Amino acid sequence: MRSIARPGVRRAMAGIATAALLVGGVAACGGGDGGDPAEGDGGDDTAASPEGVDDGTTLTLWTRAPLEAQANLLVEAYNATHENQVELTITPNDDYVARVGAAAGSSDLPDLFAADIVYVPNWTEQGLFSDITDRISSLPFADDINQGHVEAGTYEDSQYVLPFVLDLSVMFYNKDLYREAGLDPEQGPTTLQEFKEHALAIQALEKPGVYGSFFGGNCGGCGVFTWFPMVWASGEEVMNEDGTESYLASDAAQEVYAVWRELNEADALYPGAAEETGATWTAGFQEGNVGVMPYPATLLATASETVDVGVSGIPGVDGGVATFIGGDGIGISKDSEATDQAWNFLAWLMSEEAQVEVLAQNGDVVARTDLVDNEYSQADPRVVTVNEVAGDPNSRTPFARNFQQAFNATDSPWLTLFRNAIFGDGGSVEEDNEAITEVLSQ
Amino acid sequence: MANTTHTTIPTVPEVARRRAGRGGGARRPVTGPSGRARRVPRSLQGWLYAAPTAVMVLIFFVVPILLVVQMSVSDWSLFAGNRGLNAPDNFVDASQHRLLWPAVTFTLKYTVITTLILLGVALGLALVVQESTRWKNGLRTAILVPSALGLASASLLFYALYSPQSSPINPALAALGVVDRPVSFLGTPDSALWSTVFLIVWRFAGFYMLLLMVGLQGISGDVYEAARIDGANRRQIFARITLPLLRPSIALCTILCVTGSLLAFDQFFILTKGGPDNSTVTIVQLVYNMAFAGQNHLGLAAALSVMVLVALLALNALQFRGLRGRED
Numbered sequence: 001m002r003s004i005a006r007p008g009v010r011r012a013m014a015g016i017a018t019a020a021l022l023v024g025g026v027a028a029c030g031g032g033d034g035g036d037p038a039e040g041d042g043g044d045d046t047a048a049s050p051e052g053v054d055d056g057t058t059l060t061l062w063t064r065a066p067l068e069a070q071a072n073l074l075v076e077a078y079n080a081t082h083e084n085q086v087e088l089t090i091t092p093n094d095d096y097v098a099r100v101g102a103a104a105g106s107s108d109l110p111d112l113f114a115a116d117i118v119y120v121p122n123w124t125e126q127g128l129f130s131d132i133t134d135r136i137s138s139l140p141f142a143d144d145i146n147q148g149h150v151e152a153g154t155y156e157d158s159q160y161v162l163p164f165v166l167d168l169s170v171m172f173y174n175k176d177l178y179r180e181a182g183l184d185p186e187q188g189p190t191t192l193q194e195f196k197e198h199a200l201a202i203q204a205l206e207k208p209g210v211y212g213s214f215f216g217g218n219c220g221g222c223g224v225f226t227w228f229p230m231v232w233a234s235g236e237e238v239m240n241e242d243g244t245e246s247y248l249a250s251d252a253a254q255e256v257y258a259v260w261r262e263l264n265e266a267d268a269l270y271p272g273a274a275e276e277t278g279a280t281w282t283a284g285f286q287e288g289n290v291g292v293m294p295y296p297a298t299l300l301a302t303a304s305e306t307v308d309v310g311v312s313g314i315p316g317v318d319g320g321v322a323t324f325i326g327g328d329g330i331g332i333s334k335d336s337e338a339t340d341q342a343w344n345f346l347a348w349l350m351s352e353e354a355q356v357e358v359l360a361q362n363g364d365v366v367a368r369t370d371l372v373d374n375e376y377s378q379a380d381p382r383v384v385t386v387n388e389v390a391g392d393p394n395s396r397t398p399f400a401r402n403f404q405q406a407f408n409a410t411d412s413p414w415l416t417l418f419r420n421a422i423f424g425d426g427g428s429v430e431e432d433n434e435a436i437t438e439v440l441s442q
Numbered sequence: 443m444a445n446t447t448h449t450t451i452p453t454v455p456e457v458a459r460r461r462a463g464r465g466g467g468a469r470r471p472v473t474g475p476s477g478r479a480r481r482v483p484r485s486l487q488g489w490l491y492a493a494p495t496a497v498m499v500l501i502f503f504v505v506p507i508l509l510v511v512q513m514s515v516s517d518w519s520l521f522a523g524n525r526g527l528n529a530p531d532n533f534v535d536a537s538q539h540r541l542l543w544p545a546v547t548f549t550l551k552y553t554v555i556t557t558l559i560l561l562g563v564a565l566g567l568a569l570v571v572q573e574s575t576r577w578k579n580g581l582r583t584a585i586l587v588p589s590a591l592g593l594a595s596a597s598l599l600f601y602a603l604y605s606p607q608s609s610p611i612n613p614a615l616a617a618l619g620v621v622d623r624p625v626s627f628l629g630t631p632d633s634a635l636w637s638t639v640f641l642i643v644w645r646f647a648g649f650y651m652l653l654l655m656v657g658l659q660g661i662s663g664d665v666y667e668a669a670r671i672d673g674a675n676r677r678q679i680f681a682r683i684t685l686p687l688l689r690p691s692i693a694l695c696t697i698l699c700v701t702g703s704l705l706a707f708d709q710f711f712i713l714t715k716g717g718p719d720n721s722t723v724t725i726v727q728l729v730y731n732m733a734f735a736g737q738n739h740l741g742l743a744a745a746l747s748v749m750v751l752v753a754l755l756a757l758n759a760l761q762f763r764g765l766r767g768r769e770d
Binding site for chain 1 (some may be wrong): 737
């Protein structure tokens with residue numbers, strides 16, 4: 001490993017240089033192609049209105065399956081009110097990176113595509129998106145757009161990405177089970193210990209098929225999404241600011257592993273936690289068979305169809321709340337030949353019409369801080385809770401260039417760390433944490 | 443992936459050679475009798491006949507391989523594309539990858555287990571189906587049906603069967619009182635391996651049974667009759683007549699099965715994703731992970747692919763040589 005560190009650095013530098021060249025090169029090509037004359041780099045931003053162009057162009061949009069519901073609602077609403085028509089393509093989560101990568105290599109990217117926000121820094125650096133800095137600043141509410149997402153899509157002072165759908169992790173609990181277990185159905189856990197006690201209390205009901213809690217034990221992304229907030233809420237960080245060093249052996253992190261380890265040892269987890277790769281990690285709760293677990297807020301509407309859902313923030317060791325501000329960022333691709341039309345969709349996406357009348361009405365979190373208090377969110381106290389957590393200073397969108405390799409990949413060192421900590425002997429956290437740092441710092 | 447390799451190995455020369463051997467003794471040379479008189483036009487004609495295939499091979503086989511070779515010596519990332527030559531960095535990095543040797547070991551282990559079990563089961567089935575008369579057709583169909591299912595679909599089916607959330611197996615076992623704790627089919631390295639082997643045996647046993655049945659039917663009844671007249675019992679007939687005469691078919695099945703298993707991907711990608719704890723990462727899966735899951739480094743993945751290709755070519759050459767030696 002030591003011997004390849006050097007070429008790695010060299011490669012990274014070359015990558016940055018090439019990416020920079022690529023961005024410049026693509027912008028230059030746009031004008032030289034002889035296509036739309038308004039497409040050149042400079043003329044583009046000055047000529048276009050803040051709303052972009054709505055002239056009946058067909059736009060292509062790619063996203064991944066977990067956000068299918070929101071993407072469908074947004075595209076339907078846009079197509080119904082605009083001349084431009086968006087064609088939506090949904091790809092299974094696990095195949096999305098491969099698909100985008102293949103398209104990027106052959107310059108076949110769609111006009112618009114969304115990306116898991118944790119991949120956005122890398123993809124932006126690789127030059128997959130067009131620069132929309134000036135367009136974003138032309139929006140009157142530019143400063144109110146979720147900064148976590150915008151910053152993830154900022155590279156060398158240029159902005160490339162806007163929030164598509166925010167996905168936050170919050171604690172979901174089954175109110176019916178809480179009542180049966182004699183817990184307060186209006187109050188979710190406020191500390192990690194309480195979370196454990198609540199889960200054990202529901203387990204103690206000994207109802208057949210009903211378990212205290214659940215987590216995706218073979219799913220790095222699930223761990224990131226649901227456990228990082230527990231560390232943040234405890235006032236600690238998971239990585240350094242540059243995303244090159246892992247702090248996942250901290251006291252708070254160890255406390256998180258200990259709680260889950262105890263739940264596992266007490267058989268208070270829905271079956272299959274150890275082998276859950278993420279495809280079905282939300283299913284148990286939705287069936288009403290899990291008492292309390294960290295869950296994606298985007299599934300509030302879906303889960304509420306079958307379960308009386310209570311929502312609270314993900315707690316830290318001694319209280320506090322935090323959430324993982326995840327979801328997808330969206331940008332105009334480097335290959336789009338209809339950037340003004342694509343911007344029309346993005347500008348609409350940021351509008352009150354889309355944020356409130358489409359997303360908030362569906363029970364989703366809005367991506368603009370000035371719209372957090374709207375008629376729909378006020379009607380449902382659970383959405384108010386989600387919005388409050390999103391606004392908590394402890395909530396984050398983590399940033400790291402090698403995020404996928406370090407955390408989400410099926411062979412990631414993070415997966416090794418928490419599997420050892422929960423299912424193994426639990427003694428290798430320090431060592432495994434160094435393995436994460438090694439990948440992050442490549 | 444395993445599926446293609448299971449079907450594209452050239453069986454035709456094999457069959458042709460055997461047929462030639464049976465019909466006319468040791469008529470080795472393939473050149474026809476009239477070839478000497480009109481050699482030039484004949485050979486041109488031959489090239490013309492071969493041209494369509496050659497073009498296909500060139501476009502769909504040679505060119506992609508050259509591209510992979512080029513990738514393997516280049517700094518080629520998934521998103522940024524080709525950034526110039528860097529040989530031999532990719533090969534060095536690939537050979538030093540922390541999961542390379544675990545993947546190689548696991549793939550070999552899986553290949554040995556699968557090949558032994560699969561061929562054993564297939565041979566047993568072929569003999570059963572051959573002997574029984576009454577249920578013959580129904581049995582054959584029942585055993586062959588899984589082969590009609592794509593490997594990915596079969597894997598998904600077993601994913602549901604093995605999933606702790608939807609599996610009907612555990613409730614059934616619990617109801618019968620066989621187990622008191624649910625069995626975790628994919629939860630430990632060993633159970634994940636054996637669960638996958640079971641799927642593969644279920645999926646491919648019919649296919650190999652068919653190949654072996656063809657071989658069995660090729661054995662003349664006279665030989666069996668002669669053996670029986672000489673007083674051989676069933677076991678002796680099997681060991682001294684059936685097995686030796688079935689050797690070419692068994693060898694063919696072994697080559698197909700070994701190659702297919704060494705390139706195993708779909709089943710593990712769907713069932714285990716290489717887990718738990720990277721215990722079921724096969725070589726091809728490592729190639730996929732390098733290219734698409736994390737490093738996004740096509741050059742590195744291509745370098746490993748080239749290494750696998752070379753190893754497979756060598757192995758197949760050895761196997762074919764062994765096969766030919768035996769036949770002579």
